[in-house]
Amino acid sequence: MSIPLQYTREDDLVECFLFPHLCYKSTEEISQDELVSEINKYNNRISKYTHEYIWHRDSLGFQARTKNIIQLNKELDGGARVEDYQLPPHIYASLRFDEDVGDEWFLVFLVMELTKAFDGLIVKLVDSDGEFLLIEAAESLPSWATPQTCQDRVFIYNGEIHVVRDENLSYIEMLRNIREKPTASRMQYGIQAAIQKKIAIYPEEIQNRIHKARVFLPERAIAILKQEPGLIAAALRTVCQSDPLERKVCQAMKYFPPEQRAMVNVKMTRCLYAMATHCRYAGDPRTGWNLPSPNDSCHKPHLLGIKISCGLEMLVARASRKIKQNEDNENKNETEWVAYLKRLTANGYFRNLLEGSQEYNRLLRMAKEYFQSSSRDHSLFGDKNEAHRILETWRNAPHHDIESLSEGRLSPPDNDNWLNIDPEQLHSMLDQQWSSNDRMVDQHPPSIQEKVREFLQHSSDVDGVQFPGQLSKSNDDNSEIRANGDADDTRIDFNADAFDSALRGILDLVVPGDENDFDSNSEGSLGGSEEDKGGELDKYMRLLDSQLEMDLHLSGLREKSNTDTCVEDSTMELNLKESAEGEAGGAGAVGNILGGPIRRLLHLHLQSPSTVPPDLQS
Incomplete structure (x- = not known):
């Protein structure tokens, strides 16, 4: 049975679990050196994409997780469930993307490239929403794909999405089945196309997301950004997310004084530039920034330089405070290490080895290094x-x-006009985002009568009527799966306007010719007063009469233009009318289609309100 990979996740965290073939092909224990060797291969493969990439928050880093490391992590977390770590050895990576969700999809692109390049590599990606890959392809999911049936069973293999439907398999069994029988778990074409469409912008998007700006910076800030350009993200995020208390350190500018400044080109992501542009902080005027007037062409470079410099100032000041805090808390850290070591010993981490032996010392050294690195990673910086x-x-x-x-x-x-989007551009972007290029466009859509006839002839099951929607494209393997009943590509294509028009047409057909059908007993059945009957009901009847006259006139015009079509439409209309009159507002095919509220209206028009069916009585 599959085990949840994580107990809780941050809102902006995506986790990546990579299972090389050596992790599940046999039951032999995997060493850390073997996983590190795989990590080096992966880094070499994706370095051409990542070496100039500016991460919004975290940079991508792979970690080897052997059985010992998994146990160390379990004991360090303490509060997490033991089942969360019952996984085979694997390579782990986590990425916090904050405001820039593009980092998450860039990771998906990298994972796809790795699974294509390395035979047997299977990857699982999850974030705070769970199986976000299936969420992206929600419109193409088969009927059996629900959050319960897909949780912790979605994988990427050979650049394609796979879902293991057997819930009784362990992770190793699921991984082996994906590699040995890929056709049994590979999802249909529509899902694959939705994910590929999302990541098709890469690798071109790596350069498209960059914005180059002119910035007036202090000397030390220029040197730092030239040495590590990726730190621009930390500086801008810090100043944009800071509060007035944190900004007090910027009054003195101890680390980045504004006296020696120069104009330079700085690269950042468009997301960072937009955040900095809309951040209202302009520095402390007592510091001596000498900000030009808003009409000056140098205003933007100066203002952006102030924000970057203040962000760097806050980061350095925060690090200095943390170092002093760590020196004061050495005794506390020692106490935590002793407690951590006791938990490891009690849970059999040292395998009853003799204290002081070579293997014991190796495990002890590994545990101490992991504890120290984890303590630093969980510092107040959180990044x-x-x-x-x-x-x-x-x-x-x-x-x-x-x-x-x-x-x-x-x-x-670079021009920053992309910050401003007019309504036409927004409409175009939405159309491009939500239009499906793979959907076949029918030049001659079926009429409402044909859709109603098809609906009445279709059977239903416990889940309701299954509409025969447009089948998505699939390969030969998926065709075989569907033939065996393992997948369902049917979809519902609901046109609200057409459905509303059809309902109005059906209501118009059953308007009675004699208004005297509503006798004096109607008030008691309807539960309304005489004033309500003469007001709202008469108004509604007059509206139906006008609609009927208009429809009859249009029907005459249509009869002159196309006799055959009118004959067919009239036959359908008569059949619907006869069915509605025969049901008299009770249970039946037409009544079930229209639902309870419409059936009440039909009852008012077709028979005496004194004989209301039991299922319609309120």
Whole structure:
């Protein structure tokens, strides 16, 4: 039986579980060196995509998880369920993307590339929404694909989405079945196409998402960003998410004084540029930023430089405070390590080895290294210790000759008109996003009468009527699966306007010719007063009469233009009318189609209200 991979997840966290073939092909224990070797292969493969990529928050990093590491993680978390870690050895990666969901789909693109390049590699991706890959392809899902049947059974293999339907298999059994019998778990064409459409923008999107701006920065900030360009994301996120208390350190600008500044080109993502543009913080005027007026062409570069510099200032100041805090808490960390070591011993981590033996010392060293790295990663920064990294970068940053930085050598900034979108552009973007290129467009759609006839002739099961929708494309393997009853590509294509028009036409057909059908007993059946009867009911009847006259006139015009069609339509209308009159508002085919509220109206028009069917009595 499959086990949930994680007990809780952050809202902006996506987790990646990579299972190389060596992790499930046999029951032999996998060493950390073997997984590290696989990680090196993966990093080499995707380096051409990631070496210039600016991550919004976390950078992608793979971790080897052997059985020992899984146990260390379980004991460190403490509160998590033991079942959450009953997984085979694997390679793990987590990524927090915050405001830029593009990082999550870039990870999907990288995973797809890895599964195509390495035979036997199977990957699972989950985020706070669960199986977000199936959510993206929700319109193409078969009827059996529900959150219960798909949870923790969605995998990526050879660049395609697979779902294991057998809920009684372990993870190793599921992985083996995917590799040995891929046709049994491969999803149909519509789902594959939806995911491919989402990631088709890569790798071109890597450059398209970059915005180059001119920025007026202090000397030390220029040196840091030149040494590590990716730190621009940490700086802008920090200043945009800071509060007035955190910004107090920017009054002195101890680490990035504004006296020595120069104009430079800085690259950032469009998401970061938009965040910085809409951030209202403009620095402390007492610091000496000398911000030009808003009408000056240098206003934007100066203002953006202030925000970047203040973000770096807050990061370095935060790291300095953390170092001092760690020095004061050494005794506390030692106590936590002792408690952690006791939990490991009690749960058999050291396998009853003799204390001081070579294997015991190796496991002890591994546990201590893991504890220390985890303690740093769970620091107050919450972003893989990036503030400590920037502090080290600040200390080693070389001095730049400001005089040698000529503004005339700079390339022009990118146009930022993409920040403003008019209604026409928004409408076009929505159409492009939600239109399905793979859906076949019928030039001659069936009439309402044909759809009603087809509906009445179709059978239903416990889940309701299954409409014969347009079949999506599939390969030969999926055709075989559908033939065996393992998949269902039927879809419901509901046109609200056409359905509303059909209902109005059916109501018009059953309007009685004699208004005297509503006798004095109607008031008692309807539960309304004489005033309601003479007001709302008469108004409604007059409206139906006018609609009937209009429809009769249009029917005459249609009869002149197309006799055969009118004959067929009239036959259908007569059949519907006869069925409605025969049911008299009670249970029946037409009544079930229209539902209870419409059946009440039919009853009022077709028979005396004094004989209301029991199922319609209120």
